[in-house]
Amino acid sequence: MKEYKDYQLKANNTFGIPAKCDSFIEYAGCEELKVLYDRKVFDGQWMSVGCGANLLFCGDYHGVIIHSVARNVEVVEENDRDLLVRVEAGCVLDDFIAYAVSMDWGGVENLSAIPCSIGAAPVQNVGAYGVEAKDVVESVLVFDTRDGSICSFTNEECAFGYRNSMFKSNPQYVVLSVNFRLSKASSRQLRLDYGNLRSALPAPISPEDKDALRVIRETVCRIRHEKLPDPAVIGSAGSFFKNPVVDRSVVDRLLSEYPKMPFYEMGTGCKVPAGWLIEQAGWKGRNLGPAGVYEKQALVLVNLGGATGDDVWRLAQSIVNSVKEKFGVEISPEVIKIPS
Numbered sequence: 001m002k003e004y005k006d007y008q009l010k011a012n013n014t015f016g017i018p019a020k021c022d023s024f025i026e027y028a029g030c031e032e033l034k035v036l037y038d039r040k041v042f043d044g045q046w047m048s049v050g051c052g053a054n055l056l057f058c059g060d061y062h063g064v065i066i067h068s069v070a071r072n073v074e075v076v077e078e079n080d081r082d083l084l085v086r087v088e089a090g091c092v093l094d095d096f097i098a099y100a101v102s103m104d105w106g107g108v109e110n111l112s113a114i115p116c117s118i119g120a121a122p123v124q125n126v127g128a129y130g131v132e133a134k135d136v137v138e139s140v141l142v143f144d145t146r147d148g149s150i151c152s153f154t155n156e157e158c159a160f161g162y163r164n165s166m167f168k169s170n171p172q173y174v175v176l177s178v179n180f181r182l183s184k185a186s187s188r189q190l191r192l193d194y195g196n197l198r199s200a201l202p203a204p205i206s207p208e209d210k211d212a213l214r215v216i217r218e219t220v221c222r223i224r225h226e227k228l229p230d231p232a233v234i235g236s237a238g239s240f241f242k243n244p245v246v247d248r249s250v251v252d253r254l255l256s257e258y259p260k261m262p263f264y265e266m267g268t269g270c271k272v273p274a275g276w277l278i279e280q281a282g283w284k285g286r287n288l289g290p291a292g293v294y295e296k297q298a299l300v301l302v303n304l305g306g307a308t309g310d311d312v313w314r315l316a317q318s319i320v321n322s323v324k325e326k327f328g329v330e331i332s333p334e335v336i337k338i339p340s
């Protein structure tokens with residue numbers, strides 16, 4: 001275990017925003033969390049941070065940040081059709097996906113290149129190109145900081161939703177590892193019907209193709225590289241806002257004025273792309289000081305250089321207000337503001 005006092009978090013959030021925490025602790029698994037529990041660390045202010053790819057620090061964090069460096073990957077069950085793989089929380093999701101693809105284990109390839117730790121994947125129900133963590137997570141092992149116990153939650157108990165899970169409202173659980181159910185070639189199903197994935201493939205592929213997973217991974221990486229900023233170059237947290245879900249009556253009202261507005265029917269209403277609303281409100285490529293709206297994707301707010309969390313938050317609030325004024329629709333951040 002390593003502990004750093006008065007720690008600078010600039011390299012631990014993909015916005016690249018400077019902020020400090022009182023203490024930053026790297027731990028290697030549940031034994032070390034137990035030590036922190038005995039030290040009463042969890043009685044004070046604390047939080048888990050993975051890659052910091054969904055966080056906006058609007059000031060220093062007056063508490064302890066814990067960060068897993070446990071990265072083990074282990075096959076715990078295997079048969080002719082599929083396998084169960086246990087991955088520890090500190091592993092980078094994309095490193096695991098690269099490994100899974102190299103082993104010809106299917107299921108996670110569409111999630112390639114999302115900046116994310118394994119620990120945060122079920123918390124956020126991370127998703128892209130028609131696949132979400134909920135489709136591949138079988139169970140999640142956690143450390144309960146209230147009493148120092150360890151327990152496991154099934155997929156159903158995780159109560160996954162759109163970028164949501166029960167972990168979001170239960171921050172007392174620290175994810176230790178995630179069990180993923182992955183498929184072998186004999187039971188493989190490819191998911192290619194989301195967005196432009198199928199048409200972006202270099203050639204048509206089928207589940208029997210030996211290199212199908214590799215081709216999907218490379219295609220997803222290429223598309224993402226073309227449309228999203230690389231956090232190593234331009235700071236961002238990916239999509240800043242969630243896509244709002246509104247009543248059909250709201251969609252009908254908007255369609256009468258904006259007949260080309262895209263929307264997707266869902267069980268409980270209609271999802272409208274927040275990026276479209278923001279672009280129509282005239283924000284794409286604009287900036288307020290050092291915080292800007294990415295020129296290739298209006299859903300992404302970027303640090304143009306030297307931005308503070310407050311600069312980004314001010315821009316976000318201006319966007320929320322102008323979308324509300326123009327369309328009467330409330331958009332809300334996907335990014336977690338700290339302090340809230």
Ligand SMILES: Cc1cc2nc3c(=O)[nH]c(=O)nc-3n(C[C@H](O)[C@H](O)[C@H](O)COP(=O)(O)OP(=O)(O)OC[C@H]3O[C@@H](n4cnc5c(N)ncnc54)[C@H](O)[C@@H]3O)c2cc1C
Pocket residue numbers: 014047048049050051052053054055068089114115116117118119120121123124125126127128163167173174175176228229230231236237238239336
């Ligand atoms: C360029 C870019 C592109 C992106 N594209 C996508 C995308 O396509 N799809 C998508 O879903 N997201 C996307 N995101 C957002 C981000 O990748 C996800 O939200 C991801 O899940 C964040 O993972 P993280 O490890 O950085 O979590 P953090 O930002 O560090 O933390 C997020 C939340 O998880 C909690 N947490 C972290 N580790 C643990 C743990 N071990 N136990 C319990 N709680 C924990 C934190 O407390 C916090 O509440 C993108 C971000 C960027 C920068």
